[in-house]
Amino acid sequence: xxxxxxxxxxxxxGLGAGPGDDARVGDDPRxxxxxxxxxxxxxxxxxxxxxxxxxxxxxxARAGRESNEARTRTVRRxxxxxxxxxxxxxxxxxxxxxxxxxERMVRFWANHFTAxxxxxxxxxxxxxxxxxxxxxPHVFGRFRDMLHAAARNPTLLTYLDNVSSVGxxxxxxxxxxxxxxxxTTLNENFARELxxxxxxxxxxxxxQDDIIEAAKIFTxxxxxxxxxxxxxxxxxxxxxxxxxxxPGPKTVLGRVYEExxxxxxxxxxxxxxxxxxxxxxxxxxxxxxxxxxIPPPDAVARIEQVFRxxxxxxxxxxxxxxxxxxxxxxxxxxxxxxxxxxxxCFRATGSLPENQPDYFQPMRLLAMMPHSxxxxxxxSDRAADWLGPEALMxxxxxxxxxxxxxxxxxxxxxxxxxxxxxAAREVTTTWVERAPSGDAALAMILASxxxxxx
Amino acid sequence: xxxxxxxxxxxxxxxxxxxxSSRVAFASAPTDKRFIFVFLRGGLDGLxxxxxxxDADYRRLRPSLALGRDAVLDLDGYFGLHDALGPLMPLxxxxxxxxxxxxxxxxxxxxxxxxxxxxxxxxxxxRGARDGWLNRAILGLNGGDDRLALSLGPAVPLIxxxxxxxxxxxxxxxxxxxxxxxxxxxxxxxxxxxFHAALTGATGMTEPDMSDDAPTNDNFLISSRAAADILxxxxxxxxxxxxLGGWDTHNGQPYRLRRLFERxxxxxxxxxxxxxxxxxxxxxxxxSEFGRTAAENGNRGTDHGTGGLAMLAGxxxxxxxxxxxxxxxSPRALFEERDVLAVNAYxxxxxxxxxxHMGLDPAYAERVVFPESRALEPFTGLLRx
Numbered sequence: 085x086x087x088x089x090x091x092x093x094x095x096x097x098g099l100g101a102g103p104g105d106d107a108r109v110g111d112d113p114r115x116x117x118x119x120x121x122x123x124x125x126x127x128x129x130x131x132x133x134x135x136x137x138x139x140x141x142x143x144x145a146r147a148g149r150e151s152n153e154a155r156t157r158t159v160r161r162x163x164x165x166x167x168x169x170x171x172x173x174x175x176x177x178x179x180x181x182x183x184x185x186x187e188r189m190v191r192f193w194a195n196h197f198t199a200x201x202x203x204x205x206x207x208x209x210x211x212x213x214x215x216x217x218x219x220x221p222h223v224f225g226r227f228r229d230m231l232h233a234a235a236r237n238p239t240l241l242t243y244l245d246n247v248s249s250v251g252x253x254x255x256x257x258x259x260x261x262x263x264x265x266x267x268t269t270l271n272e273n274f275a276r277e278l279x280x281x282x283x284x285x286x287x288x289x290x291x292q293d294d295i296i297e298a299a300k301i302f303t304x305x306x307x308x309x310x311x312x313x314x315x316x317x318x319x320x321x322x323x324x325x326x327x328x329x330x331p332g333p334k335t336v337l338g339r340v341y342e343e344x345x346x347x348x349x350x351x352x353x354x355x356x357x358x359x360x361x362x363x364x365x366x367x368x369x370x371x372x373x374x375x376x377x378i379p380p381p382d383a384v385a386r387i388e389q390v391f392r393x394x395x396x397x398x399x400x401x402x403x404x405x406x407x408x409x410x411x412x413x414x415x416x417x418x419x420x421x422x423x424x425x426x427x428x429c430f431r432a433t434g435s436l437p438e439n440q441p442d443y444f445q446p447m448r449l450l451a452m453m454p455h456s457x458x459x460x461x462x463x464s465d466r467a468a469d470w471l472g473p474e475a476l477m478x479x480x481x482x483x484x485x486x487x488x489x490x491x492x493x494x495x496x497x498x499x500x501x502x503x504x505x506x507a508a509r510e511v512t513t514t515w516v517e518r519a520p521s522g523d524a525a526l527a528m529i530l531a532s533x534x535x536x537x538x
Numbered sequence: 539x540x541x542x543x544x545x546x547x548x549x550x551x552x553x554x555x556x557x558x559s560s561r562v563a564f565a566s567a568p569t570d571k572r573f574i575f576v577f578l579r580g581g582l583d584g585l586x587x588x589x590x591x592x593d594a595d596y597r598r599l600r601p602s603l604a605l606g607r608d609a610v611l612d613l614d615g616y617f618g619l620h621d622a623l624g625p626l627m628p629l630x631x632x633x634x635x636x637x638x639x640x641x642x643x644x645x646x647x648x649x650x651x652x653x654x655x656x657x658x659x660x661x662x663x664x665r666g667a668r669d670g671w672l673n674r675a676i677l678g679l680n681g682g683d684d685r686l687a688l689s690l691g692p693a694v695p696l697i698x699x700x701x702x703x704x705x706x707x708x709x710x711x712x713x714x715x716x717x718x719x720x721x722x723x724x725x726x727x728x729x730x731x732x733f734h735a736a737l738t739g740a741t742g743m744t745e746p747d748m749s750d751d752a753p754t755n756d757n758f759l760i761s762s763r764a765a766a767d768i769l770x771x772x773x774x775x776x777x778x779x780x781x782l783g784g785w786d787t788h789n790g791q792p793y794r795l796r797r798l799f800e801r802x803x804x805x806x807x808x809x810x811x812x813x814x815x816x817x818x819x820x821x822x823x824x825x826s827e828f829g830r831t832a833a834e835n836g837n838r839g840t841d842h843g844t845g846g847l848a849m850l851a852g853x854x855x856x857x858x859x860x861x862x863x864x865x866x867x868s869p870r871a872l873f874e875e876r877d878v879l880a881v882n883a884y885x886x887x888x889x890x891x892x893x894x895h896m897g898l899d900p901a902y903a904e905r906v907v908f909p910e911s912r913a914l915e916p917f918t919g920l921l922r923x
Contacts, residue, residue, distance in 0.1 A: 210627060221688060245788045248837045263600045269836030276648070276842070286649050286664070292874065345696075389837050419732070449710045451692045458579070461651045468668075471732060472694030474706030475738030481712035484719065515726050524719060531723055533730040 085505025089113040094413045095538035096374060097406065098184035100420075100428025101503045108182050117406045119162040120185040121399050123224040128181070130173045132300075135240055137213035138307075142319030144206055145309040149318075155206070160210040168440055171213035171454045175443055179430045189402060190215065191423075192373055196366075197234040197282060198462035199243040201455050204213040207309075210320075211455040214239035227396030228365065233281070235278060235353055236322045238307035244460060246274035247310070250382040251330025263283050275299035277460045283356040287366030290337060297334040300349045301341055304329035337468040364393040369465070370401070375410050376417045377466045383410040384400035415507055416537040419467035422450035422538065425479060429530055433490050434501040446482045450475060480531050489525035504534040542632075566687075568680040569897050571854065572769050572820040574778045574809060575672065577695065579654060582786030582826035583840050584847030584878065585594035586795050588637045588860070591618045599833040603791060603840070613637075617860050619867030622799035624809055625841040625882040629851055634810075636920060640865055641882035642828050644911070648842035650786065653827035653879055657884065658697035659731065660908050673909050675892050677784035678902040685739070688775040690761040700777050704741045705775055707746065707768065709760045758782045766812025776896075779804070785826055789837035806851055818853030821895050821921070825849075825884060831876050832867050845878030848887055853901050856894055883914040890916040 085091060085106050093113035094101040109116045136442035140162050141270035176188050180462035193213045201208040218237040222230035234240050241247050249271035250257045256270040275298035280286050304326060304530040334341045336347065339355065340346045341375050356362060367387035371379035390404040405411060420428060426446050430436060437443045457463050464470065500508060500516055512532045529535055569865040586603070589610045590596045594619070597604045607670075610618025611627055619627065619641070629635035645664070652664035660671025676686045677700070689706040691700050698704050722738070727733040746767035754760060765778045782802060787794050802824070811816050829846030850857070862882035865871045873879040885908050892898040892907065893916055904912055 205787075243837075245837065250836050257836070268833065270790055271835050271839075272841055279650055279666075280651075285651055286647075292648070399581060439808055449692065449708075449712065458642070458651055461787075468699050469693055469731060471736050472689065472692070472699075472706050473704065473736045474694075475692045475707050476733070476736040477715075477740040478692055478708070478710055478712060480720075480723070481715055484715055507730075509718060510724050511729070515722050518722070520718075527719065528722065528726065532726055533733045536733070 085501055086111065087113070088415055088506045091414060091507045092412050093117055094184070095420075095428070096415060096418070097188060098188060098296070099178050099424065100431040100538075101505075102179075102431035103434045103502065104144065105182070106502065106505075116408055118403060120183050120407075121224055121338070121402050123399050124221075125186060125224070125235060127220070128177045130177050131170065131216055134170045134173070134213060134216065136231075136320075137210035137217060138320030140208060140274070141238060141307065142208050142215060142311040142384060144209075145318045145320065148158055158396055159206050159209060160251055167209045167455075168444075170216070171444065172437070172440060174212065176436055178427050179436055185402070185406075186223060189398075190220050190530055192370070193223055193230060194219045195457070195462040197230070198242060198457050198460055199239045199455070200457045200460070201453070202458055203243060205242060207239060208455070209238045215455075220400070224399040224402065225397075226400055227362075228354060230398070231282065232350070234282070235349075236305070238309065238320060238322055239276065239309065241305055241322075244277055245271045245516055246302055247306040249274065249303050250328045250512075251300055253331055254303060254329050255327040257328070257330070258323075260439050266293050269301050270296070270303070272296055272299040274305075275302055278302075278317035278356070281460055281462075283365065284359060284361040285368070288365060289359030294336050297336045299337065300330040300334050301352050304346065305349055323422070357396055360392065363388045363396075366396075366401075367391055370405055371408075371410075372465050373418075374405050375408065377468075378413070378509065380410050383408050384528075389466060416534065418538050419471055420538050421463060421470055422447060422452040422475075422479070423454075425536060426482075426505070428535065429483060429486055432499055432530070432535075433494060433526070435490065449482065450480045479536070482528040484527045487523045487530060490523065490526060492522060494522065494526060496522055496529065499526060500529050503529060504532065507534045508532075509534065540729075542694075561774030567661075567883055568686075569776060570643050570816075570819055571653070571814055571895050571897070572776055572778075572813065572852075573891060573896055574765060574769070574780065574820065574822040575697065576802075576822060576824040577654075577697070577779065577781045578785050578824060579650070579652060579781060579783045579824070579825040580787075580922045581653070581828050581830055581842055582785045583787060583791065583795065583830040583843075584639055584641075584826075584845070585829070586840075586875055587620050587623060587799065587849075588613075588639055588793065588847055589618045590616060590639075590867065591622060592616045593867055595869075598673055599867060601834070602838055603834045620795070622796045623630065625800075625803040625805055626851070629810070630858055634851060634853055634855055636850045637860045638848040638850070638862040638887060638917070638920075639860060640829075640878050641825075641862065641887070642846050642880040643884045644914075645828065646647055646844060647882075648828065648844070650827060650842070655696065656808070657825070658695060659762045662910050666909075667709060668873050670695070670697035671751075671888065672697045672777055673702050673704070673742055675896070675898055675903070676702040678778065678898050678906060679896060681799070687774055687777040687779070688765060690778065690780045694883050695779060695781065695915070700735040703735065705739060705768075709757060709763050716746075730754050734918040746794045756801055756802050756804070758805045759808055762808040766809045770813050770816055776801045787830070787839050789839040789840065790836065790837045790839060791834075810851070821854050821891055821893065823848060823887070824851070829878050829880075831871055832878055834878065843877035845880035845882075848882070848884060850887075850920060854922055856920060859919075861919060862917070883911075885911045886914040886917040887920065889914070890918065890920055894921045 090109045096151050104293040148155040199211050218233040276295045308323040347349045367384045369382045394400040516525050516528045598825050610617045632778035643657045644662045645653045655664040658670050659667040661667050673854050685705045692708045743854045746764040748763050832845040865879040865881050893900050
């Protein structure tokens with residue numbers, strides 16, 4: 085490995101270093117990354133064969149009309165054919181692709197707009213498709229467009245309960261109040277997380293009243309996968325359900341949104357995307373992810389400025405991130421998450437998972453099952469949350485077994501140079517050389533702090 | 539039943555030599571008392587667990603969710619216990635189970651993540667500290683040299699993160715590492731504080747024996763059994779943290795909470811059974827980051843609220859009581875016209891348990907563990923004399 089900057093490019097901004105990566109990065113690591121920032125990238129070939137979220141959702145809804153058993157069967161099949169297989173296809177692409185930065189950004193933004201299986205909803209099987217449709221196309225586009233795509237996506241609307249949020253004074257709300265009196269028919273979960281997690285941030289200057297008003301604005305944002313009386317056709321796409329929409333003007337953050345049906349939500353999203361708190365919140369998260377667990381204020385300020393100046397042009401924001409001096413100052417500042425670690429192990433050895441358990445087992449043991457973040461806040465971006473004693477031991481045990489399964493033809497010294505070369509400390513090199521066997525040496529490389537950091 | 543590695547067991551001595559600065563014995567545990575914290579992440583609806591079934595406001599606020607006299611186990615003529623928590627009634631009758639309704643931390647803003655942070659860091663602000671109050675309490679109990687605390691699950695939660703080393707156990711099935719590999723690795727980790735601390739924390743731990751237990755897939759039950767077995771050992775840790783998630787019941791609350799209550803009950807009973815003779819020295823506290831709205835929402839669920847519930851179980855608890863104040867559910871009593879008013883402070887309960895049960899210095903508890911909380915005096919009457 086030619087330089088410490090090569091290590092940083094491949095780990096801080098990449099997915100770990102594999103065969104041939106050093107030559108690809110060449111003598112201009114920053115330039116190599118900047119070249120990967122191309123808006124409107126095509127879908128990776130391995131992901132083109134998967135169905136749309138709407139198709140999956142509609143199939144489940146139609147099966148539900150037949151019987152509960154049919155629906156259960158359909159969900160189970162989708163879990164395997166759509167969910168698990170796309171997770172594996174996505175993983176194989178991450179392991180093999182030289183275009184690593186876009187993949188890192190897809191992971192980052194999908195985590196920012198987390199939808200998770202942890203709620204146990206049937207609709208969770210659409211999450212890989214949601215990532216492919218709502219997140220991936222926009223990682224080098226405009227934040228505003230990604231926000232619209234995510235917030236209008238039935239997967240997220242379902243995960244955050246918006247599909248069942250009904251305006252109290254809407255026809256559906258009035259009807260429901262008559263049948264089963266309740267204090268409110270509103271569900272504020274989506275609105276709250278939209279403000280707290282996706283845009284303004286928890287200190288972004290909004291109140292409980294703003295949340296309730298925003299929730300009213302979004303009443304009716306749902307999808308066509310429900311049977312709603314009449315003969316409305318079943319489809320799995322976004323649908324504005326007017327009879328659930330709370331009528332009348334709403335006020336969020338001091339601005340009045342006159343009654344305009346579906347339009348109200350679009351306007352609010354635009355205002356949220358432009359809000360200074362959003363720029364600050366996004367910049368803080370990006371810098372925490374790409375620089376340090378405790379984001380340096382200067383770096384945050386720089387990214388925040390670019391975000392505001394370019395009105396959330398994520399290609400420009402990503403360029404600014406790559407060009408941050410702070411991002412190259414301490415190549416070992418961050419710890420890889422379990423997913424990043426497992427991907428890096430496969431890349432380092434040039435191998436691929438042979439079957440689903442090769443990936444799902446370590447993810448389960450390390451408490452990072454695909455698309456199963458414990459809350460809408462997504463996976464943690466802090467080392468302390470990923471490197472407790474037990475978590476470390478499981479990483480080590482898994483890595484030891486992984487190393488033992490690799491072919492004996494691998495040469496540890498080559499893998500050491502390829503994966504952590506320029507960052508390797510003398511103590512690590514020494515103890516890799518002294519290892520009693522080839523697979524013990526490989527295990528020592530994978531277990532080293534240099535390999536587990538990025 | 540569980541095929542799990544032994545954490546170096548006795549081989550830890552060899553590793554200890556490599557880790558020049560660490561000490562892996564439990565020679566000087568400062569107390570024989572046990573404290574177990576069960577964290578229900580997601581926001582437990584206290585009103586659905588400890589049910590004010592006799593309250594007309596309760597029935598008014600929850601036309602479809604309210605539980606009637608026949609769906610609860612009466613405790614005092616006003617409150618009743620959800621019937622899925624019924625397995626805990628023997629503890630109530632034995633005076634080993636108490637409740638504090640309308641309780642939460644100083645947090646008032648209804649974000650899960652901030653609420654959990656604040657509960658765990660022990661300050662008045664969501665990002666007021668980067669370590670957990672229980673970890674700081676351990677430093678105050680014995681300087682933090684001995685592995686006093688046990689975390690159940692692969693990740694150590696914020697409440698236990700900090701300068702004091704912590705042990706961890708989880709239910710997993712990978713082959714053991716050999717001691718030779720770990721000893722070499724310990725040298726490679728020596729100059730990396732984060733990795734060094736994690737490796738040190740993982741060594742020298744005793745392994746729970748659960749060979750007699752009935753098989754189960756419930757991770758909370760497995761963790762409860764393991765916690766009981768490890769905490770029971772005379773030379774083992776004294777403090778444990780368990781988690782059970784899934785409480786964010788924006789919809790379908792009746793079914794979801796029934797299942798969770800059943801699991802919680804089984805876990806608590808497993809703690810009592812597994813701790814055996816030291817149950818009498820034990821306090822288990824069950825808490826959640828906040829309560830939920832007093833009124834139901836439109837989806838047979840409830841939204842994020844404020845005043846929630848604390849449950850205390852154990853032989854050292856003065857049980858058989860619903861303790862603390864209760865503001866009621868009248869329109870004027872609600873916080874911001876929607877939530878149960880939090881008149882009882884978790885911090886006051888935590889302080890009472892740390893000082894009165896674990897023997898922590900009161901001044902240290904005020905200054906270091908729960909800073910800026912002097913106004914919340916330690917809760918009285920929760921512990922047996």
